[in-house]
Amino acid sequence: MYLVPSLVMFGCGVFGFITRKNMIAILISLELMLNSVDINFVVFNRFLYPEQTEGMFFTLFAIAIAAAETAVAIALIINVYRVVKNVDINQLTKLKF
Amino acid sequence: MPLSYTILVIAIPLLMFLFLGLAGVKMGKKLTGVLGVCAMGVTTVIAYAVALTYFFGTGDGQIVDGVRQQLVLNDWTWLKFSENLVVKLGVLLDPISAMMLIVITTVSFMVHLYSLGYMSDHHGKPEKGFQRYYAFLALFTFSMLGLVVSTNIFQMFIFFEMVGVSSYLLIGFYYTSPAAVHASKKAFIVTRLADLFFLIGIMVLSFYTSTFDFKALMANPTNALASAQGATFMGCSVMAWALTCIFIGGAGKSAMYPLHIWLPDAMEGPTPVSALIHAATMVVAGVYLIARMFPLYVLEQGAMDIICVVGAFTAFYAAAIACVQSDIKRALAFSTISQIAFMMTSLAVSTADGALIEIHEGYGLGYMASMFHLFTHAMFKALLFLCAGAIIHAVHSNENSDMHGLHKFMPITSIAFLIGCLAIAGIPPFAGFWSKDEILVACYAKGMGWGLWMSMVAGLTAFYMFRIYFLIFFWKKHEIHTEHAPADQPWTMTLPLIILAAISIVAGFVPAGELVTWDGAHLHTQLNWSVAGASVLIALVGIGLAFKLYYKENELPEKMKNALPNLWEAAYRRFYMDELYQFITHKVIFQNISKPIAWFDRHIIDGTMNLLGDVTNSASYAIRRLQSGSIQGYVFVYLVGALLIAAVTMICVMI
Amino acid sequence: MESLGNIILYFVAALSIMVFSVLTVTTKKILRSATYLMFVLLATAVIYFQMNYEFLGAVQIAVYAGGIVVLFVFAIMLTHKPGKDAEPLTMHKKWLGLAASLLGVAVCGYALFSYAKFCGAKITAVSTMDMSELGHTLLSTEKLGYLLPFEAISVLLLACIIGGVVIARKR
Numbered sequence: 001m002y003l004v005p006s007l008v009m010f011g012c013g014v015f016g017f018i019t020r021k022n023m024i025a026i027l028i029s030l031e032l033m034l035n036s037v038d039i040n041f042v043v044f045n046r047f048l049y050p051e052q053t054e055g056m057f058f059t060l061f062a063i064a065i066a067a068a069e070t071a072v073a074i075a076l077i078i079n080v081y082r083v084v085k086n087v088d089i090n091q092l093t094k095l096k097f
Numbered sequence: 098m099p100l101s102y103t104i105l106v107i108a109i110p111l112l113m114f115l116f117l118g119l120a121g122v123k124m125g126k127k128l129t130g131v132l133g134v135c136a137m138g139v140t141t142v143i144a145y146a147v148a149l150t151y152f153f154g155t156g157d158g159q160i161v162d163g164v165r166q167q168l169v170l171n172d173w174t175w176l177k178f179s180e181n182l183v184v185k186l187g188v189l190l191d192p193i194s195a196m197m198l199i200v201i202t203t204v205s206f207m208v209h210l211y212s213l214g215y216m217s218d219h220h221g222k223p224e225k226g227f228q229r230y231y232a233f234l235a236l237f238t239f240s241m242l243g244l245v246v247s248t249n250i251f252q253m254f255i256f257f258e259m260v261g262v263s264s265y266l267l268i269g270f271y272y273t274s275p276a277a278v279h280a281s282k283k284a285f286i287v288t289r290l291a292d293l294f295f296l297i298g299i300m301v302l303s304f305y306t307s308t309f310d311f312k313a314l315m316a317n318p319t320n321a322l323a324s325a326q327g328a329t330f331m332g333c334s335v336m337a338w339a340l341t342c343i344f345i346g347g348a349g350k351s352a353m354y355p356l357h358i359w360l361p362d363a364m365e366g367p368t369p370v371s372a373l374i375h376a377a378t379m380v381v382a383g384v385y386l387i388a389r390m391f392p393l394y395v396l397e398q399g400a401m402d403i404i405c406v407v408g409a410f411t412a413f414y415a416a417a418i419a420c421v422q423s424d425i426k427r428a429l430a431f432s433t434i435s436q437i438a439f440m441m442t443s444l445a446v447s448t449a450d451g452a453l454i455e456i457h458e459g460y461g462l463g464y465m466a467s468m469f470h471l472f473t474h475a476m477f478k479a480l481l482f483l484c485a486g487a488i489i490h491a492v493h494s495n496e497n498s499d500m501h502g503l504h505k506f507m508p509i510t511s512i513a514f515l516i517g518c519l520a521i522a523g524i525p526p527f528a529g530f531w532s533k534d535e536i537l538v539a540c541y542a543k544g545m546g547w548g549l550w551m552s553m554v555a556g557l558t559a560f561y562m563f564r565i566y567f568l569i570f571f572w573k574k575h576e577i578h579t580e581h582a583p584a585d586q587p588w589t590m591t592l593p594l595i596i597l598a599a600i601s602i603v604a605g606f607v608p609a610g611e612l613v614t615w616d617g618a619h620l621h622t623q624l625n626w627s628v629a630g631a632s633v634l635i636a637l638v639g640i641g642l643a644f645k646l647y648y649k650e651n652e653l654p655e656k657m658k659n660a661l662p663n664l665w666e667a668a669y670r671r672f673y674m675d676e677l678y679q680f681i682t683h684k685v686i687f688q689n690i691s692k693p694i695a696w697f698d699r700h701i702i703d704g705t706m707n708l709l710g711d712v713t714n715s716a717s718y719a720i721r722r723l724q725s726g727s728i729q730g731y732v733f734v735y736l737v738g739a740l741l742i743a744a745v746t747m748i749c750v751m752i
Numbered sequence: 753m754e755s756l757g758n759i760i761l762y763f764v765a766a767l768s769i770m771v772f773s774v775l776t777v778t779t780k781k782i783l784r785s786a787t788y789l790m791f792v793l794l795a796t797a798v799i800y801f802q803m804n805y806e807f808l809g810a811v812q813i814a815v816y817a818g819g820i821v822v823l824f825v826f827a828i829m830l831t832h833k834p835g836k837d838a839e840p841l842t843m844h845k846k847w848l849g850l851a852a853s854l855l856g857v858a859v860c861g862y863a864l865f866s867y868a869k870f871c872g873a874k875i876t877a878v879s880t881m882d883m884s885e886l887g888h889t890l891l892s893t894e895k896l897g898y899l900l901p902f903e904a905i906s907v908l909l910l911a912c913i914i915g916g917v918v919i920a921r922k923r
Binding site for chain 1: 762765777782785792795799800804805807820823826831845848850852890896908909916917920
Binding site: 733736737739740743744747 | 848849852853855856859862863
């Protein structure tokens with residue numbers, strides 16, 4: 001039951017990641033996927049091993065890492081924006097051979 | 098003066114090299130030269146003071162039981178690989194190193210002074226590269242001084258190499274002329290090859306004796322040899338091999354046959370350099386090396402015999418060539434080879450009775466005579482070379498056909514040259530007489546044959562030296578080719594000539610037997626009148642012959658040349674040694690060994706590597722589109738892959 | 753899901769997650785996308801609360817909804833001129849993405865529903881971890897202690913701070 005929204009969320013994440021051009025939108029899709037995985041951890045923990053807490057701690061750490069990752073990614077995006085005045089992923093071809 | 102000042106003698110040239118080399122370009126040329134001369138003068142004074150203190154001082158335990166001791170003044174550990182394998186740097190003073198200090202600093206100082214004049218044009222304007230020249234001179238002096246005070250074989254090897262390098266740099270001083278470049282390369286490669294043997298010898302020797310130290314080796318040579326007892330290689334004891342290898346190293350530097358080929362070509366360098374390096378100091382490094390390890394050699398008769406034969410042969414060979422050379426510097430170069438061979442032979446005729454070191458006639462005398470001759474030869478050969486330099490500077494040519502009849506124009510040079518010739522010919526009371534006489538005595542003690550052979554070479558020496566002398570200064574009237582009439586050179590060039598001529602006259606009276614002996618004890622020598630008389634007679638005959646043939650222009654030399662054209666041609670071309678080397682290296686080694694190896698290297702090895710590189714390169718180029726840099730494409734592919742795996746898993750589960 | 757209220761709450765949360773996720777990736781305005789993301793995250797927090805993971809829910813709200821979304825909004829403000837829409841997606845790309853994600857969802861859904869033994873399972877009532885216990889677990893080095901990952905995370909965060917400063921700094 002609880003896995004269904006997580007499933008849909010993940011699907012949306014994948015769809016967004018593949019189709020969007022804006023780097024921030026891609027990052028948002030990434031967050032969606034991460035979040036759905038978090039839900040999965042918690043749900044499995046609660047329903048299969050209610051006596052233990054690994055799932056919960058894993059989610060806790062995942063959230064922390066996600067936050068860090070987002071911060072760095074946004075710093076990168078802003079820097080890129082400063083240089084090329086654009087955040088569309090298919091226009092960043094300066095380093096391409 | 099305390100003996101520890103010896104370190105200054107070595108340090109000053111090194112500092113001068115660094116200073117002149119680094120700051121020379123910023124300074125004026127004149128200033129550089131004057132500075133170099135002054136520093137060298139100071140060095141000379143200190144060296145004299147140290148050497149005299151060593152020879153005549155009595156303090157600091159210099160003399161024990163009436164024997165003058167070897168003194169190790171400093172000995173720093175430089176590299177310590179293991180307990181026995183230690184490379185040290187230090188200062189060793191003993192009779193021969195003290196004597197060498199005097200020789201090197203004197204000649205070097207003279208050459209420094211002389212170069213002020215020689216390296217300038219007729220208006221006193223210094224040549225291009227003047228600072229570089231002085232820096233290299235200082236480097237050479239430093240290396241040579243470091244060599245003679247070495248406390249161990251390895252330090253000696255290091256300085257041997259440095260001497261080789263500085264010689265290379267100085268021969269190639271006129272690096273714009275291809276001949277100089279070739280000559281410097283040749284000198285470097287030949288001496289380097291010899292040094293390879295030297296290194297092998299060092300390794301073998303130190304492997305068995307487990308020390309590099311001269312003092313430890315020489316204190317008990319019998320033990321050192323016994324440490325390799327029983328170890329043989331190709332039928333000879335390894336010690337004989339080791340010592341022979343070390344001799345080959347020395348032979349390379351001292352231009353013994355067949356490694357002499359570099360020395361005549363080395364005359365491409367500036368003449369003062371030839372005087373310093375290729376007459377007086379560097380070329381005696383090999384002799385010095387043998388002398389340094391004399392106690393070992395004297396016990397290893399096999400090695401001694403080789404040296405003896407090589408030395409005697411080289412002496413004659415070089416003298417014969419010197420008789421026909423027309424280039425004044427080359428003739429002097431061959432004379433040098435011959436004289437150094439004299440020293441080698443003199444060292445090698447010493448024999449010992451079995452394992453017991455017992456002095457008998459000839460043994461010890463040969464050593465002393467060799468070192469004495471080294472000393473006197475350095476003086477008069479430097480004199481001859483500097484005279485030659487003065488002449489060349491005056492007439493701008495090396496060929497004696499451009500000279501002739503210069504006596505009127507350059508009287509001082511002429512007299513100095515005459516003194517040099519008399520000294521080398523062995524006419525009393527000039528320096529060469531005394532030392533050469535003792536060499537001959539030592540040779541006669543070894544055997545009648547050796548003595549006669551060397552006497553003959555001595556006669557030849559007198560002949561060719563006076564041939565050069567007469568051809569330059571007499572023969573016929575001088576034809577002036579340039580706008581300047583040749584004349585005596587400025588005082589910077591003449592003064593060294595006068596000083597060296599004076600030394601050449603009196604050097605024979607130095608009581609070498611009292612001072613320079615292999616064990617530090619006194620060796621009382623007296624003139625062997627029969628030998629001396631015979632050698633003087635032979636020298637006079639040689640001079641007379643030269644006088645007859647070359648004093649006035651006449652037909653005799655031409656007739657002799659025509660009588661034996663083949664012999665003359667062969668001697669003029671140095672008995673085709675260079676051609677032989679050329680043949681061996683180019684036709685045999687390059688053609689048959691190097692070419693196939695080069696082909697293999699170029700086509701097989703390089704080809705394989707190139708193939709690998711090319712394949713990788715083209716493969717990467719072909720698939721570079723795959724790495725599009727588009728994350729979304731990656732994710733899509735990844736997803737497809739994941740789905741495929743899921744599908745496969747599902748199919749497996751269903752079945 | 754004992755009470756009806758709980759069930760209703762669950763359906764509301766699940767539905768909003770699904771709807772808002774779809775909206776997040778399909779909306780044209782990037783700022784709206786971020787807003788919908790915030791709703792998704794809040795709904796996720798609700799689910800956490802429902803499963804008695806109060807601390808996790810709180811972290812979810814604080815870090816995700818409070819931190820990351822604000823970060824997104826800032827980034828969007830910095831890099832976009834207001835009122836400018838994202839250019840429309842190309843059809844081919846859209847269908848490709850749709851097909852891929854739907855296929856993925858289908859496969860996962862199939863796997864999910866074929867193993868749906870606990871689909872309607874009840875939440876067993878367990879004593880929830882209180883704060884002090886949680887803190888001890890985080891900082892203990894015994895079995896099931898999380899000191900090492902905790903420290904690793906702190907180093908990572910530090911590295912992120914420095915990295916972020918270095919990257920975003922004006923040169």
